[in-house]
Amino acid sequence: MPELPEAERARQQIERALGREIVAVDDADSYVCRPHAPGEIAAALTGRRLTQANRRGKFLWAETDGGPDLGLHLGMAGRIVIDEEPVGWDRFALEFADGGRLALRDKRRLGRAVIEPDFDHVGPDAAEVSRAIFRERVGRGAIALKARLLDQGSISGVGNLLADETLWRARLSPTRPAGTLSEEELDHLRRVLRAATRDAIRKGGVHTGTFIGHRTRGGHCPRCKSELERATIGGRTTFWCPACQKS
DNA sequence: ACCTATGTTGATAC
DNA sequence: GGTATCAACATAGG
Numbered sequence: 001m002p003e004l005p006e007a008e009r010a011r012q013q014i015e016r017a018l019g020r021e022i023v024a025v026d027d028a029d030s031y032v033c034r035p036h037a038p039g040e041i042a043a044a045l046t047g048r049r050l051t052q053a054n055r056r057g058k059f060l061w062a063e064t065d066g067g068p069d070l071g072l073h074l075g076m077a078g079r080i081v082i083d084e085e086p087v088g089w090d091r092f093a094l095e096f097a098d099g100g101r102l103a104l105r106d107k108r109r110l111g112r113a114v115i116e117p118d119f120d121h122v123g124p125d126a127a128e129v130s131r132a133i134f135r136e137r138v139g140r141g142a143i144a145l146k147a148r149l150l151d152q153g154s155i156s157g158v159g160n161l162l163a164d165e166t167l168w169r170a171r172l173s174p175t176r177p178a179g180t181l182s183e184e185e186l187d188h189l190r191r192v193l194r195a196a197t198r199d200a201i202r203k204g205g206v207h208t209g210t211f212i213g214h215r216t217r218g219g220h221c222p223r224c225k226s227e228l229e230r231a232t233i234g235g236r237t238t239f240w241c242p243a244c245q246k247s
Numbered sequence: 248a249c250c251t252a253t254g255t256t257g258a259t260a261c
Numbered sequence: 262g263g264t265a266t267c268a269a270c271a272t273a274g275g
Contacts, residue, residue: 003253031270058254076254077272089271108271110254143264152255160253206253216275235266237252 002074004126004157005200007058010080013102014053014062014072017082020096022048032091032104033113044068044115045094056125057156061117071117075110126157127197134190139181146174147234149193157197160236165209166196167240168221173247174238175231215239
């Protein structure tokens with residue numbers, strides 16, 4: 001269930017694999033490794049070492065010593081495991097000269113592994129973006145505010161749960177047209193988003209949010225006890241408090 | 248048993 | 262161009 005906080009933990013896992021020589025690559029899953037044909041990633045990475053682990057939003061990539069970057073995405077259910085015995089749903093793996101390995105473990109097969117990942121369409125990281133850039137990229141258009149937060153091309157890293165948690169904390173309705181927010185509201189939203197993201201990283205994931213446990217049919221606002229509203233916004237199930245989230 | 252789902256991409260439509 | 266919807270992936274949980 002990865003959003004930005006889970007992706008950050010995965011990045012830290014990749015760091016444990018830095019500096020080790022890659023002696024074999026399992027890139028046989030042509031769906032997870034699309035558009036690469038089986039063997040392409042292996043040919044590009046065998047004999048190399050990972051030198052640095054990076055992240056923007058939910059997108060991960062590792063640099064190599066002279067070879068292409070390796071891009072990884074956890075999809076909806078993936079995680080990165082280091083030095084664990086293989087299981088049937090390891091969709092991509094690197095094997096190292098020291099006998100260890102790095103695997104993308106993902107039952108649902110929604111993760112990705114590619115070489116030379118392209119991040120042109122990925123916006124700045126939600127926890128790092130400056131106030132000016134945030135105002136400019138988020139506070140425009142007629143699209144619902146929540147749909148804008150979920151758009152990884154505008155800012156990256158916010159998933160469905162983090163979006164609901166952040167909007168509840170910021171007391172802003174997910175249905176609000178993004179372009180109607182004042183500069184003050186946008187600045188406040190950015191501060192709340194950074195705080196919610198930091199909390200989630202520290203506590204170990206987005207499911208630890210205050211609001212998240214109340215996201216259920218018939219659930220009530222933990223602040224004012226009003227019954228929550230439920231709708232599909234930005235293609236995802238959305239819960240919010242109609243009484244204290246300003247529309 | 249049936250319905251829903253935390254993510255991304257690409258296709259399609261207005 | 263901006264916005265909206267859907268299918269695809271395979272499994273888990275209510």
